Amino acid sequence: MSEHDHTHRPDEVHEGETPEEAAARYRAEEEALIAETSEGVQGLRSRTTTSAGELRQEVGAVLRLPEGGYVDPADIDIERRDDETTIINMGPQHPSTHGVLRLMLELDGETILRTKPIIGYLHTGMEKQGEELTYVQGSTNVTRMDYLSPLHNELVFSLAAEALLDVEMPPRATWIRMLMVELNRVSSHLLWVATNGGDLGSTSMLIYGFREREMVLAFFEKATGLRMNTNYIRPGGVAADLPDGWEDDIEIICETILARTYEYDELITGQPIFRERTEAVGNISAEEALALSVTGPILRSTGVPWDLRRTMPYLAYDKLDFDVIVGTYGDNFDRYSVRLNEIRESIKMIRQIAHMMPPGDFRVQDRKVTPPPRARIDESMEALIHHFKIFTEGFRVPEGEVYVAVESPRGELGCYMVSDGTSKPFRMHIRAPSFVNLQALPLLLRGGTMADAVAVISSVDPVMGEVDR
Amino acid sequence: MGADRARRRAGGHATVTGTTPTTAPVASPASVLPEVPRLPDRLVDQLAFPRRETYKQMVAAFRAAGFELCADLCAVDYLSHPGRSLPVGVSAERFEVVVNLLSLSARQRVRIRVQVPESDPTVDSIVDVYPGADSMEREAFDMVGIIFGGHPDMTRILMPEDWEGHPLRKDYGVGRVPVQFKEAPGPR
Numbered sequence: 001m002s003e004h005d006h007t008h009r010p011d012e013v014h015e016g017e018t019p020e021e022a023a024a025r026y027r028a029e030e031e032a033l034i035a036e037t038s039e040g041v042q043g044l045r046s047r048t049t050t051s052a053g054e055l056r057q058e059v060g061a062v063l064r065l066p067e068g069g070y071v072d073p074a075d076i077d078i079e080r081r082d083d084e085t086t087i088i089n090m091g092p093q094h095p096s097t098h099g100v101l102r103l104m105l106e107l108d109g110e111t112i113l114r115t116k117p118i119i120g121y122l123h124t125g126m127e128k129q130g131e132e133l134t135y136v137q138g139s140t141n142v143t144r145m146d147y148l149s150p151l152h153n154e155l156v157f158s159l160a161a162e163a164l165l166d167v168e169m170p171p172r173a174t175w176i177r178m179l180m181v182e183l184n185r186v187s188s189h190l191l192w193v194a195t196n197g198g199d200l201g202s203t204s205m206l207i208y209g210f211r212e213r214e215m216v217l218a219f220f221e222k223a224t225g226l227r228m229n230t231n232y233i234r235p236g237g238v239a240a241d242l243p244d245g246w247e248d249d250i251e252i253i254c255e256t257i258l259a260r261t262y263e264y265d266e267l268i269t270g271q272p273i274f275r276e277r278t279e280a281v282g283n284i285s286a287e288e289a290l291a292l293s294v295t296g297p298i299l300r301s302t303g304v305p306w307d308l309r310r311t312m313p314y315l316a317y318d319k320l321d322f323d324v325i326v327g328t329y330g331d332n333f334d335r336y337s338v339r340l341n342e343i344r345e346s347i348k349m350i351r352q353i354a355h356m357m358p359p360g361d362f363r364v365q366d367r368k369v370t371p372p373p374r375a376r377i378d379e380s381m382e383a384l385i386h387h388f389k390i391f392t393e394g395f396r397v398p399e400g401e402v403y404v405a406v407e408s409p410r411g412e413l414g415c416y417m418v419s420d421g422t423s424k425p426f427r428m429h430i431r432a433p434s435f436v437n438l439q440a441l442p443l444l445l446r447g448g449t450m451a452d453a454v455a456v457i458s459s460v461d462p463v464m465g466e467v468d469r
Numbered sequence: 470m471g472a473d474r475a476r477r478r479a480g481g482h483a484t485v486t487g488t489t490p491t492t493a494p495v496a497s498p499a500s501v502l503p504e505v506p507r508l509p510d511r512l513v514d515q516l517a518f519p520r521r522e523t524y525k526q527m528v529a530a531f532r533a534a535g536f537e538l539c540a541d542l543c544a545v546d547y548l549s550h551p552g553r554s555l556p557v558g559v560s561a562e563r564f565e566v567v568v569n570l571l572s573l574s575a576r577q578r579v580r581i582r583v584q585v586p587e588s589d590p591t592v593d594s595i596v597d598v599y600p601g602a603d604s605m606e607r608e609a610f611d612m613v614g615i616i617f618g619g620h621p622d623m624t625r626i627l628m629p630e631d632w633e634g635h636p637l638r639k640d641y642g643v644g645r646v647p648v649q650f651k652e653a654p655g656p657r
Contacts, residue, residue: 042624054621120627128636132643290537293601306573403514403569403580414541416567420550431541439604468627
């Protein structure tokens with residue numbers, strides 16, 4: 001790279017070279033440098049080479065007029081000349097992009113005009129992998145997608161497989177699942193509050209959020225054996241019953257974290273610097289959010305009370321008493337308060353679940369779906385055969401297709417599953433909320449300043465493992 | 470849940486609409502929409518099987534009928550599973566584009582499955598109806614190779630730009646890394 005370090009001036013003329021040759025050499029060097037870092041047509045290109053339709057999307061013009069057209073092309077300054085603006089690159093190794101998100105931004109001074117997220121740096125072909133794994137193995141695969149809420153991924157995968165299998169879940173399995181995913185929501189939102197604080201310069205918030213999250217993860221370790229990627233919720237129930245004394249652990253977690261959320265209030269909610277950095281930054285309206293298929297806290301921050309736990313209940317959420325938290329302005333601060341208050345709502349739910357936890361089996365007692373207890377294998381030939389069949393061949397799932405969605409901490413997490421009657425899914429597509437929510441970034445960033453970009457990216461809460469899958 | 474399961478078993482779990490004739494110039498929402506009874510069972514989605522030519526029209530009709538959000542769009546390659554069950558009048562093709570629409574006001578989902586032939590894997594883009602379908606269509610193009618006509622930026626999204634092939638096609642092999650079980654022979 002030494003020849004590209006620009007210690008020489010572009011018009012510097014080497015020995016034995018005419019100025020024209022020097023200019024040509026410099027152009028060639030510059031083009032080589034661009035080619036080396038280019039994403040090709042995936043990247044953000046100059047205005048002159050971008051089609052009008054793409055340009056509109058990059059500036060985030062999504063609103064439809066009543067008659068069905070896009071809003072106001074005159075609002076988009078397509079006539080702006082390229083030499084007035086700068087295209088810069090942010091990421092994929094930027095610390096505040098929460099993973100390997102790469103953004104190309106067109107700036108006019110400090111103001112962001114266009115944004116294009118470039119993703120795929122973490123793509124590991126998990127949907128393809130899902131077609132190669134049996135339903136028994138599948139939950140180990142999906143749990144690695146959204147690594148901050150692994151239990152939601154396992155849940156949606158298991159619900160889809162069970163919908164095709166048509167098995168009836170024992171009530172205790174349903175309630176254990178609900179308990180675990182709500183705990184997971186708390187830990188995911190805590191991590192978000194922490195990193196959002198960190199992105200805005202409040203490093204003490206970063207430490208506190210991680211500290212509280214660790215309590216939840218310690219409970220996960222106790223109940224499932226692992227802090228993350230637990231493979232706890234499986235088709236047919238959960239892997240194990242809750243550990244002895246879980247009620248006490250849950251009560252300690254709820255009490256501590258609930259008290260700590262009020263400490264966060266004191267630390268950052270009312271803090272003038274935090275308010276300045278978040279209020280009226282990165283606004284989105286309800287119509288825009290719906291047009292862009294944005295779900296979860298971002299949609300709720302615009303005032304749309306859409307939460308699948310309430311509006312299309314799954315598991316046993318219809319038996320719980322909780323509020324759907326909504327914002328008003330759809331700015332960074334609303335997204336912060338929606339998430340912070342959802343921690344409190346989740347704790348309210350966890351307490352109710354712990355109170356109402358029914359006794360019984362923690363998984364389906366159908367030997368074609370779940371393995372027999374370990375002790376039975378020693379005494380029953382049939383149990384041994386079932387055990388062997390489940391872990392070698394897996395269970396066969398009737399032919400069909402189904403779409404199941406749950407409310408993950410980031411929005412609607414869906415699983416579209418097609419079965420051809422074998423023991424492996426024919427197609428397993430995960431509708432990842434972060435992947436879809438990232439489309440709102442150009443709109444959220446447009447017209448804002450470069451300094452706010454970090455705050456806005458953080459408030460979208462993208463998890464790149466899920467975006468790229 | 471028990472009652473839902475029973476209803477599902479009883480078979481009435483989806484209202485299947487036939488294909489709308491292509492001769493109809495512009496279909497009004499009523500003629501394109503499947504009959505959407507307000508099912509108490511929300512686990513169950515409506516299904517619709519438009520022809521490729523009327524697909525976008527049907528999506529627009531659903532949009533007008535109050536399906537505010539395009540929840541999901543993906544493509545499936547049925548190469549190794551051609552005998553799937555489809556309603557009468559829908560001929561199975563190799564590819565299928567599956568769109569899940571969501572109505573917040575009616576709390577209802579609808580799933581649109583459109584058949585796309587192998588010889589001409591193109592289908593209309595619905596980006597100007599649902600701007601949120603943008604990256605989902607790019608993903609379907611990248612992974613399965615469906616070309617969405619009218620999409621402003623039909624480029625790969627997850628794979629590198631110069632990648633060959635579409636990984637989620639059934640004739641695309643799974644990558645494998647050879648595993649060495651023995652110690653590698655030393656240099657001497």
